[in-house]
Amino acid sequence: YFKGMGPEPLGNEFHLPYLKRALSGKKTSIKAALLDQRLVAGLGNIYVVEALHRAGIAPTRAAGRVCEARLERLYHAIRAVLEEAIEAGGSTLSDYAAVDGAQGGFQHRFRVYGREGAGCVAAGCSGVIARKTHGGRSSFWCPRCQR
Ligand code: ZN
Numbered sequence: 667y668f669k670g671m672g673p674e675p676l677g678n679e680f681h682l683p684y685l686k687r688a689l690s691g692k693k694t695s696i697k698a699a700l701l702d703q704r705l706v707a708g709l710g711n712i713y714v715v716e717a718l719h720r721a722g723i724a725p726t727r728a729a730g731r732v733c734e735a736r737l738e739r740l741y742h743a744i745r746a747v748l749e750e751a752i753e754a755g756g757s758t759l760s761d762y763a764a765v766d767g768a769q770g771g772f773q774h775r776f777r778v779y780g781r782e783g784a785g786c787v788a789a790g791c792s793g794v795i796a797r798k799t800h801g802g803r804s805s806f807w808c809p810r811c812q813r
Contacts, residue, residue: 672706675744680706682741689737692729697805699729700744709744711803712779713751717743719778719788724812725805736813750775778806786811 672688673679688705689696699705700714718725721740723732732740751772777787782797786808793810 670704672702672704675706675709676748682738685741686734686737689729689732694729695725696723696727696729696732696740697725701803706744712776713744713747715779715804715806716747716777719807719812720747722788722811722813724809725807727813778808779804780806782806 673684685706689699692699694702697714697718700709700717701711715725717740720743721736723736723740754772754775778795781795784795786793786795788808788811791808791811793808795806796809798805
């Protein structure tokens with residue numbers, strides 16, 4: 667049970683043990699959990715979609731049922747995606763937060779977002795990117811390498 671806003675995704679309070687604890691036992695989807703501001707503050711849809719692809723996790727997977735190895739990949743993927751976005755767009759830490767849009771040049775680095783029907787870029791994967799819209803937010807994922 668979380669009160670108020672969760673930690674900033676690039677801050678010191680957002681660490682792997684925290685993420686594990688926060689997702690533990692959760693039956694909601696991993697995507698919905700990451701978009702919940704009480705769990706982690708200001709993580710936009712695009713960044714969640716991109717991070718889940720890098721971590722090999724299907725957006726629909728139950729948050730509490732992500733295996734340890736993938737959870738660790740997810741943690742690093744969230745940070746990597748945000749750092750790349752900031753670097754590409756020259757945006758400040760506060761910019762990326764609320765906006766559910768691509769910042770600056772980061773849109774050219776999308777691996778799944780907006781790429782439905784295209785081939786998956788993950789190493790050794792021959793999957794095709796799928797898209798589904800739920801509650802006004804689009805999910806893009808590779809059904810082959812995201813489990
Ligand atoms: Zn794939």
